[in-house]
Amino acid sequence: DAMVIQNPRYQVTQFGKPVTLSCSQTLNHNVMYWYQQKSSQAPKLLFHYYDKDFNNEADTPDNFQSRRPNTSFCFLDIRSPGLGDAAMYLCATSRDAPDSSETQYFGPGTRLLVL
């Protein structure tokens, strides 16, 4: 089945230690997104890639970066995680140019714990 896959499902890191979360998709979608969902809150978009073009949300902290080496994979790098970065990180994809009519398909998420 075509899907969005996130690994690992749970990630524990230490305060200040860089961590990378990964996302892959078999949908062959052009757009990939990263959302942050803190406990009992709504998901919030961090950034997205439309093909190779990176688009950062204005209020995304510099501590968060992303890479998309090919169509299938996208990575979220947190350079120096703080306690406030503990959250569920959701990867999503959409078929084509991000606009209001495109459905976004989500992976199961990676829950990050910062000690």
Next chain:
Amino acid sequence: GDSVTQMEGPVTLSEEAFLTINCTYTATGYPSLFWYVQYPGEGLQLLLKATKADDKGSNKGFEATYRKETTSFHLEKGSVQVSDSAVYFCALISQAGTALIFGKGTTLSVSS
């Protein structure tokens, strides 16, 4: 800016009860509207969507109608099941936007 407001939870119902979860939005132009569901420990799944006024989205017995005049997209189901227990998010993407703007989510708990 664009925003979504949905009713506070938790909503607790008995099996076969009628469900309504209210959702209203603020956006310029004509956004697309979505309902996503999140089961415990899982990511978000699209439940239904509507892309223009008066459209009705439906899936798995759930329905929602895009009401431009009241800026609403209320979720309804005629007879809930225990397996419907989850968190439900109303969301929009504005005409010129990229990000899904989510409401805070409503937790539904259905007991047998």
